Amino acid sequence: MNEQIDLRELEKRAWRSAFQDGIWDIFLGWLFLGLAIAPFVDVFGLPAEIGSMIIVLCWNTIAVLFLILSKKFITIPRMGFVKFGAKRKKLKKRLLAFLIFNVILAFLLLFINISGFFKALNIGGLTEPLVIGLLLITVPLSILAYFLEFHRLYVYAIFFGLGFFNSELLYPLVGSPLDLFLSQGSVGIAIISIGLVYFVQFLRKYSSSQK
């Protein structure tokens, strides 16, 4: 036996096993699909921006409910329950602090954008959606992937971040809002599909049992 029992690696492997059910993938894909679908739905004749916001909010609520309920009723009965130690609790606190910081940063950038600061910088054309996507989506999601040790999320972060850029590329060809649906919706559907593959594999591996 050449391999040592590496306790740190054992803990990491146990932690990462939480992502093998594909539910996080489906959740993230669903969130992104919501952004792509929202502009198509008419909410009681409300202005498009408000209607989209309502749709995204409802869509995201479904996603969060799906995440919580499927973990509770599908994953835990099959895979079992585990509570990790102090190190993970510390990481969770840091992650929460980071998410709060990220929300504040997003609002700050939105405010700066409204003030016309970016226009004054004259970053136009394709650079703007690329910078915004990478800065506001890819970087935070990559940090999230690092904290969660959810390696597939790095790839999703890149595709999510490029969504606005791709949409801008597609706009002259298909117009709005189809550009958004094709660029972001396709990424959402692809991630949901990956999640479903993991989910089926998980269901095959773990039959429903409880002691």
Added chain:
Amino acid sequence: MKSDESEGKIQILTEINKLIHEPARLMIISLLYVIENADFVWIKGQTGLTDGNLSSHLSKLESAGYVIVEKSIKNKKTNTLLKLSEGGRKAFEEYRKKLTQILGSTDN
């Protein structure tokens, strides 16, 4: 001189905690050492042991005071929550120390 040292080291083997040294129990204790607590199903999935086998090893570890077993009823089913006791934690650390003393310095 060196042979005396080796002889001394080899004798530590007899001091190794045999309860922990058994591979299945070592797997269970190693897992419980790196987490706060887990239920029976999770430990079973991670170790690949059968229900009966795991129950039997857990009974031994519980009798030795290394593992705390809490049973409760959840959705009309028994839920078994497992946690490494302070004594179990210390015993495992001692076991690791002993094993490193014996095998840690070997070159081959």
